[in-house]
Amino acid sequence: xxxxxxxxxxxxxxxxxxxxxxxxxxxxxxxxxxxxxxxxxxxxxxxxxxxxxxxxxxxxxxxxxxxxxxxxxxxxxxxxxxxxxxxxxxxxxxxxxxxxxxxxxxxxxxxxxxxxxxxxxxxxxxxxxxxxxxxxxxxxxxxxxxxxxxxxxxxxxxxxxxxxxxxxxxxxxxxxxxxxxxxxxxxxxxxxxxxxxxxxxxxxxxxxxxxxxxxxxxxxxxxxxxxxxxxxxxxxx
Amino acid sequence: xxxxxxxxxxxxxxxxxxxxxxxxxxxxxxxxxxxxxxxxxxxxxxxxxxxxxxxxxxxxxxxxxxxxxxxxxxxxxxxxxxxxxxxxxxxxxxxxxxxxxxxxxxxxxxxxxxxxxxxxxxxxxxxxxxxxxxxxxxxxxxxx
Numbered sequence: 264x265x266x267x268x269x270x271x272x273x274x275x276x277x278x279x280x281x282x283x284x285x286x287x288x289x290x291x292x293x294x295x296x297x298x299x300x301x302x303x304x305x306x307x308x309x310x311x312x313x314x315x316x317x318x319x320x321x322x323x324x325x326x327x328x329x330x331x332x333x334x335x336x337x338x339x340x341x342x343x344x345x346x347x348x349x350x351x352x353x354x355x356x357x358x359x360x361x362x363x364x365x366x367x368x369x370x371x372x373x374x375x376x377x378x379x380x381x382x383x384x385x386x387x388x389x390x391x392x393x394x395x396x397x398x399x400x401x402x403x404x405x406x407x408x409x410x411x412x413x414x415x416x417x418x419x420x421x422x423x424x425x426x427x428x429x430x431x432x433x434x435x436x437x438x439x440x441x442x443x444x445x446x447x448x449x450x451x452x453x454x455x456x457x458x459x460x461x462x463x464x465x466x467x468x469x470x471x472x473x474x475x476x477x478x479x480x481x482x483x484x485x486x487x488x489x490x491x492x493x494x495x496x497x498x499x500x
Numbered sequence: 501x502x503x504x505x506x507x508x509x510x511x512x513x514x515x516x517x518x519x520x521x522x523x524x525x526x527x528x529x530x531x532x533x534x535x536x537x538x539x540x541x542x543x544x545x546x547x548x549x550x551x552x553x554x555x556x557x558x559x560x561x562x563x564x565x566x567x568x569x570x571x572x573x574x575x576x577x578x579x580x581x582x583x584x585x586x587x588x589x590x591x592x593x594x595x596x597x598x599x600x601x602x603x604x605x606x607x608x609x610x611x612x613x614x615x616x617x618x619x620x621x622x623x624x625x626x627x628x629x630x631x632x633x634x635x636x637x638x639x640x641x642x643x644x
Contacts, residue, residue: 329567330639332615367614372642387615387639389569401643405614408592412621412633430633446595453586453599468631470590470621491588491595498627 331355331397332387334407334477335380343402345386354396355388362390366404380404383477407475409485411435415467423460425490427469437471437487444489450497458492468493558582558632559622569639570611577620577636578606584625591618611640 331353333345343355357364357377364380365372380386385407390400413435417426427435439445439460447458463469469492473485563578564570581587583603589596593612598605609618616638623631 330569330615330641332637332639370613372613387641389639389641389643401641403614403641408615408617410590410592410617410619410635412588412590412619412631430631448597453597455595455597470588470595470619472590472592472617488592489595491590493588493623497623500627 329392330387330389331392332385332405332407335382335384335386338380338382340377343380343386343388345388352395355386355402356396356398357402358398362399362402364402364404367406372403375404377402385475385477407477408488409473409475410471411473412468412470415463415465415469418463418465420460425463425469427471434483435471436481436484437473437490438485439490440486443487445492446490447492447494448497450494450500455491463492464495466495468495558585558624558629559620559634561620561634561636564636564638566636567639569641569643571640571642572611573640574608574610575638575640576606577609577618578604579620580604581622582624582626582629586623588621588623589618590621591616611638613640613642615639 331345331347333347333351333353335343336346336352337344341357341359343357345353345355347353356362359377362377364375364377366375366379380402384404387403387405388397388399388401390398392398411427411429411433413427413429413433415425416428416434419425423439425437425439427437429435445458445460445463446455447462448454449456469490471490472488474488475485479485558581560580561577562580564575577589580603581600583600585600587596587598587600587605589598589607589609591609591612593616594610596607596609598607616636618636618638619633620636621631621633
């Protein structure tokens with residue numbers, strides 16, 4: 264029995280050790296010139312790897328840059344409090360030396376002072392954000408646009424206004440003014456065409472844009488900047 | 501040679517081979533995990549279940565991400581919709597109507613300086629599905 268155990272052990276170790284030896288051999292360097300060329304290769308690989316990391320980090324930074332925007336609810340020399348679309352209160356810190364402040368108007372930006380920003384203005388701030396405070400690198404005073412879609416539930420031909428109900432169950436009253444750009448979808452050619460107020464019907468779908476100043480007399484009542492009508496006939500085709 | 505000796509040698513060889521095979525596979529696995537590409541090119545994420553799930557999504561915007569800051573005057577909007585959908589893209593500066601003949605769309609859309617509120621609405625070919633909307637806020641800011 265002892266003999267059996269001895270032979271068994273020898274056979275086991277002999278066969279079992281073979282693969283480890285083989286895998287070990289693949290990593291062994293064979294000569295000094297090969298080692299040098301390997302080192303040069305490693306240096307070049309490291310350089311490429313570093314460049315890749317730098318590029319990836321830079322791209323990621325560009326992608327991750329975020330801005331916050333909202334109506335100003337409180338002002339002071341170095342701090343603005345804003346209310347965002349989601350009713351969140353955020354603080355925007357202004358650094359007198361580092362923060363640049365601009366007003367955007369007609370596609371142009373003009374540098375302004377912190378003191379020119381008032382309660383009720385709409386601002387965009389960019390910079391690092393910790394908790395609910397943004398340390399602003401840039402502050403832009405801009406206009407707030409609403410872009411909404413809904414179904415027309417009422418056409419007021421005397422007031423030239425439309426009552427619109429959105430999917431979120433919000434109800435808007437929009438005034439159609441002489442400056443309002445009015446278009447309708449041609450259901451055959453699927454091209455937008457000019458339309459008059461008289462052609463708009465209850466049940467049609469409307470896409471509209473409007474400027475929200477935050478100083479409206481009635482909530483959700485705005486003059487429309489432009490409208491696009493999808494006639495109900497499109498859905499019956 | 502005795503019968504016991506032959507049995508012992510055979511068993512020893514078999515066990516040795518088993519251990520060798522195990523060690524080789526472990527070594528290969530270790531090697532592969534060390535050489536994993538950093539850009540995740542070989543990452544296998546989508547499953548058949550996920551593909552089916554995506555197929556019924558009426559509007560999926562794959563590019564750009566909401567709230568992104570760019571310095572350009574236009575942006576590429578890419579997404580997935582059901583085939584033959586009608587897409588209306590609206591912002592204060594542009595109204596666009598698209599009829600898709602595939603399940604993807606890809607458009608260049610102009611941007612104004614500042615905040616760009618862009619609403620995408622999809623009307624599926626199947627009118628019973630109704631419409632689906634997504635709003636994007638894109639900031640076109642020349643930060644200098």
